[in-house]
Structures are given as structure tokens and as C-alpha cells.
């Protein structure tokens with residue numbers, strides 16, 4: 001039995017990961033620790049909340065005592081750290097909580113992992129630690145770390161702490177750096193679900209700047225399968241980029257969404273750019289392709305179609321996460337743009 005403590009498992013990628021593992025692996029027990037911030041939602045655990053191989057615990061990753069108690073109680077062997085403040089725009093508004101969760105939280109988990117002799121620590125990082133690219137080239141694992149936003153700076157600090165624990169105390173770790181994810185259960189502060197939600201409600205689609213910034217999109221299920229591959233097959237101490245070679249400008253993505261839901265391109269509204277907006281991300285996944293035999297399976301056209309269908313079929317979920325606080329957030333972020 002593989003006994004795993006997953007953090008942030010009520011968020012977008014974490015919940016997709018736990019769902020996939022419970023569906024496909026019979027010999028896994030998952031302790032799912034999440035603070036349930038605005039981005040964490042028990043509705044994301046639909047279908048597996050009561051699974052006998054899963055237990056949900058509401059806790060903060062900065063609470064070392066609780067983490068250590070959980071490790072002991074459930075004889076945890078592996079920690080996979082998804083928990084984070086994850087939205088760049090929020091990190092520009094209020095950076096402090098990004099340092100608390102992404103840096104201090106990761107440090108707290110690392111101390112617990114070291115003291116409790118955890119067999120493997122997997123840090124879910126991001127390609128944003130590499131900064132931005134010009135019109136050509138791709139991020140490899142050798143690209144120098146050069147984060148530009150408070151979000152990516154906090155994730156970089158966490159990566160460096162993970163490496164330092166490996167070097168200093170021999171902690172067995174892996175770090176994964178994935179590109180932009182899309183798929184079911186993504187909170188509609190991120191571009192794709194935000195644009196889908198606005199299109200469904202005939203609201204303007206706020207495209208930052210000239211709309212020509214490029215992101216390298218990967219379906220969340222492909223990302224989750226890559227993480228599983230790293231957990232089972234990677235040598236400790238290795239870092240892997242994860243991507244799907246799906247570079248698109250934001251304008252292309254937004255037009256694809258409007259066409260798919262049958263709404264006019266006139267809903268596109270160019271708004272003031274994000275400060276320090278990274279121009280282009282693109283991932284070179286050669287290392288994970290060749291060393292672990294993983295490659296992304298979902299092409300973007302098919303993946304985005306399935307994703308839009310999911311949001312159409314889950315209007316109740318969407319209405320739930322876009323009520324109350326979200327309306328305030330939207331006002332604050334977009335009313336003066």
C-alpha cells in the first residue's frame with residue numbers, strides 16, 4: 001500500500017490528481033490535507049469524498065504539528081505538495097500570503113518530511129520559475145531560474161528549499177515544473193474558466209494588453225499522469241519539466257472558446273495589461289519523454305472542447321464558485337481596467 005499525503009487536494013490540479021489515482025490505483029491510501037481557501041472546495045471531491053482509500057483533513061500546511069501527527073497516524077511514506085496560492089494577479093495585489101503558504105508552508109512540510117523520514121517528497125512547481133521567453137526557444141530544466149511575479153518568486157523559493165533539504169539532509173525529492181493547465185474544476189480566476197463563464201453569461205471577455213501573450217496549454221489529466229510517472233519511476237533528486245507543446249496566444253484561446261459556445265467575437269474586450277506580464281512560456285519536455293516514457297495525450301482542440309462541455313454540464317458548480325466573494329474579487333480586479 002502506497003500511503004500518500006497530498007496537500008491542496010481540494011484545489012484544481014490536486015483534486016484531479018486524487019480522483020485519477022483513486023480510480024486507477026487499488027493499492028494507494030491518500031490523506032488529503034487542504035486549508036479550503038477561496039480556491040479549495042469540497043465539491044471538487046465529488047465522487048471520492050467517501051472512498052475507503054481517501055480521507056480529507058482540513059488543515060494548513062503551515063501547521064507543522066498537525067502535519068506530523070497525520071504522518072504518524074497514517075504511516076505516510078510520500079508527500080506530494082500541491083497546496084499553494086496560485087494566481088499571479090492576486091500575488092500582485094497581495095503578495096504576503098504567497099510567502100506564507102508557498103514558502104513557509106513548503107518549509108514546514110519539508111521539516112516534517114525530514115524529521116519523520118518520509119521516503120519521497122514531490123514538489124509541484126511551475127514553469128513560471130524560469131521567467132519569460134522571447135519569440136523563440138523553450139524552457140529546459142537547465143534554464144536559469146528568473147521569476148518575475150511574486151507568485152513565481154515564491155514558487156522558486158520553495159523549489160530552492162526543496163533542493164536544499166535534499167542536499168543538506170538527504171531528503172529524497174522530485175520537483176515537477178508544468179506549464180498552464182486547463183480542465184474541469186479550475187477556479188474561474190484563471191483565464192480559461194473565467195472566459196468560459198463570461199461567455200456563457202454574455203459578459204465581456206477581458207483580454208489583457210494586446211492578447212498576444214503566449215501560454216503552453218496542457219490538459220490537467222496529462223499533468224496528473226506525469227506526476228504519477230515521476231512518483232513511481234523517477235530517480236530521487238531529479239527535476240522534470242512537463243508540457244504538451246500547445247503554444248497559443250490568449251486571443252486564439254478566447255476565440256476558440258467563443259466559437260465553441262456559439263457567442264460573437266465582439267465580446268472580446270481589450271483591457272489594461274497585467275503589470276510585468278510575462279510574454280511567452282514554452283516547455284521542452286524531452287527529459288520526461290525520454291527518461292520516463294511519458295508524453296501528453298490530449299490535443300488542445302479536443303481537450304478544450306471536453307473542458308467547455310464540462311463547464312456547461314456543471315453550471316451549478318460554476319454558479320456556486322462565482323457567487324459572493326468572487327463577485328467582489330471580479331469587481332476589484334476588472335472594474336477599473
Ligand code: NAD
Nearest residue numbers: 008010011012013035036037039040060061083084086181
Ligand atoms: P488552486 O489554487 O486551484 O488550488 C490550491 C489549493 O491549495 C486549494 O485547494 C487551497 O485551498 C489549498 N491551499 C492554499 N493554501 C493552503 C495552505 N496554507 N494549507 C493547505 N492548503 C492550502 O491551484 P492549482 O491550479 O490546483 O495548482 C496546484 C499546484 O500546481 C500549485 O502548487 C501551483 O503552483 C502548481 N501549478 C499550477 C499550474 C496551473 O496552471 N494551475 C501550472 C503549474 C503548476
Ligand code: TYD
Nearest residue numbers: 088180189190191192194206207208213250
Ligand atoms: P492565468 O490563467 O492567470 O495564468 P498565468 O498568468 O499563470 O499564465 O493567465 C493566462 C494568460 O491569460 C496570461 O497571459 C494572462 C491572460 N489573462 C487575460 O488576458 N485576462 C484575464 O482575465 C486573465 C485572468 C488572464
